[in-house]
Amino acid sequence: MKKPVAKKTNSDDMCIACGDEPGGLNLWRPKKEWELKGWLCEPCFDEWEKSDNELKKNCIVCNAKLGFMPRRAKKVWNLKGYLCKNCWNLQDSKT
Numbered sequence: 231m232k233k234p235v236a237k238k239t240n241s242d243d244m245c246i247a248c249g250d251e252p253g254g255l256n257l258w259r260p261k262k263e264w265e266l267k268g269w270l271c272e273p274c275f276d277e278w279e280k281s282d283n284e285l286k287k288n289c290i291v292c293n294a295k296l297g298f299m300p301r302r303a304k305k306v307w308n309l310k311g312y313l314c315k316n317c318w319n320l321q322d323s324k325t
């Protein structure tokens with residue numbers, strides 16, 4: 231029995247955050263540092279950027295204010311966000 235064609239996942243026309251399909255021209259490539267595969271629609275891109283900017287303000291470990299060059303947590307640490315120099319070095323020495 232033939233089923234209707236399943237919705238493509240990983241489509242180039244789909245926003246990976248909300249699943250919207252506004253069409254390729256209305257999708258934005260996420261910033262490299264977000265480590266996302268795929269595309270974002272404009273509202274999701276804005277939202278992502280906003281929360282990323284929030285994350286950049288403080289160290290996720292000790293909550294210290296971060297400067298101009300926040301260090302992004304490494305993937306292997308299972309932390310999402312940015313760390314101050316001290317916490318980053320501490321984490322780095324543990325792994």
Ligand SMILES: [Zn+2]
Nearest residue numbers: 245248271274
């Ligand atoms: Zn979206």
Ligand SMILES: [Zn+2]
Nearest residue numbers: 289292314317
């Ligand atoms: Zn810290």
